[in-house]
Amino acid sequence: EAQVTQNPRYLITVTGKKLTVTCSQNMNHEYMSWYRQDPGLGLRQIYYSMNVEVTDKGDVPEGYKVSRKEKRNFPLILESPSPNQTSLYFCASGSGRGAWGPAVGELFFGEGSRLTVL
Amino acid sequence: DQQVKQNSPSLSVQEGRISILNCDYTNSMFDYFLWYKKYPAEGPTFLISISSIKDKNEDGRFTVFLNKSAKHLSLHIVPSQPGDSAVYFCAASLNFGNEKLTFGTGTRLTIIP
Numbered sequence: 001e002a003q004v005t006q007n008p009r010y011l012i013t014v015t016g017k018k019l020t021v022t023c024s025q026n027m028n029h030e031y032m033s034w035y036r037q038d039p040g041l042g043l044r045q046i047y048y049s050m051n052v053e054v055t056d057k058g059d060v061p062e063g064y065k066v067s068r069k070e071k072r073n074f075p076l077i078l079e080s081p082s083p084n085q086t087s088l089y090f091c092a093s094g095s096g097r098g099a100w101g102p103a104v105g106e107l108f109f110g111e112g113s114r115l116t117v118l
Numbered sequence: 119d120q121q122v123k124q125n126s127p128s129l130s131v132q133e134g135r136i137s138i139l140n141c142d143y144t145n146s147m148f149d150y151f152l153w154y155k156k157y158p159a160e161g162p163t164f165l166i167s168i169s170s171i172k173d174k175n176e177d178g179r180f181t182v183f184l185n186k187s188a189k190h191l192s193l194h195i196v197p198s199q200p201g202d203s204a205v206y207f208c209a210a211s212l213n214f215g216n217e218k219l220t221f222g223t224g225t226r227l228t229i230i231p
Contacts, residue, residue, distance in 0.1 A: 004161070035221075042124075042223035043162070043207060058218070090161050106152065107219065109161030 002027045006091050006110035013081055014118050021076045021113050023091030031094040032074035033058070033107070034066065036087040043090065049074055081117040089113045121145045122210050124222035132230050137195040139225050141208035144189065148210035152219065153182060153193050156205045165206075166193070195227075203229045 004025045013019055025032065033048035035058075045058030049068040063085055065077040074093075078085060092107040123142045131137045141151075149170040154162035168175040168182045168191065175182050181194045195202055205226045209219040 033218075040127075040223060042122075043209075043221035045218065045220075048218060059220075092161075106164040106167065107154075107162075109154075109163065111159070111161050 002108065004091055004093055004108050004110035006089070006113045008113060009111065010114050012116045012118065015082055016080050019078050019081060019115075021078075021089055021091075021115070023074045023076065023110060024072050025074075025091075025093040025108070026072065027093060027095075027108065028071065029093035029095055029108075030071070032068065033092045033094075034064070034074070034076045035090045035092065036060065037090065037112075038087050046076065046089075078115075081115075083117050085115065086117050087115060089115060120223070121148075122208060122220050122222040124206075124208060124225045126225050127223070128226040128228070130228045130230055131198045133200060134197045137193075137198045137202065137227055137229070139193040139195075139206050139208075139227065141191045141193075141222055142189055143191075143210050145210070145212075145220075146186075146189065147212050148220075150211045151182070151184060151191050152209045152211075153180075154207045154209060154221075156207065156224070162207060198227075198229045200229050200231055203227060 007022045030051045034046040035043045037043050044060045047066040049055045091110040094107045121144050152167040153165040155165045156162040166177050166180050166182050168184050184191045205224045207224045208222045211219050
């Protein structure tokens with residue numbers, strides 16, 4: 001089954017304690033991305049990766065790091081979490097830039113990771 | 119600066135009637151638009167898309183209309199069903215095929231049986 005898997009799904013942590021949210025996809029997608037969802041703000045992009053070893057900042061990258069050492073994995077790292085990073089996080093993957101077609105641009109999302117930083 | 123706006127946070131529609139969800143954008147360079155649907159405790163799922171060379175795209179009960187001059191798109195669902203109750207996000211991208219999507223804030227649709 002094609003899917004994007006995130007872990008953990010729920011996490012409560014304290015300010016300053018480093019954490020990693022893992023993301024893995026089994027669709028051989030080149031493109032992966034992290035979003036956070038906050039009330040009234042919709043989905044905002046944190047970081048994205050067009051391919052292995054290629055990452056770039058999205059709209060709200062402050063306080064986050066990512067790495068793309070393998071095609072299937074794209075972990076999100078919070079080196080020193082703060083309460084303003086309390087949010088619902090989504091990882092997504094897609095087929096990447098390609099020929100004109102109806103599926104291009106379609107992202108597949110994980111089920112989300114709800115993070116609370118106290 | 120919110121480049122993609124969904125001005126209605128919520129919408130309630132009677133079952134069987136038409137649901138119309140609206141989305142406005144400010145960046146005229148956006149050339150590909152998508153709608154995603156999200157149920158509670160799940161990730162968003164792709165629903166329908168439209169490229170800037172079209173003004174309408176239809177898929178079953180779902181139709182998306184694009185008015186480039188007004189920088190406006192809408193999603194029509196007809197007839198509305200209880201399973202359509204969800205949060206709907208519109209999204210836009212630059213350069214067709216670039217998955218760097220900019221999302222709107224979402225509209226919560228409730229279908230009343």
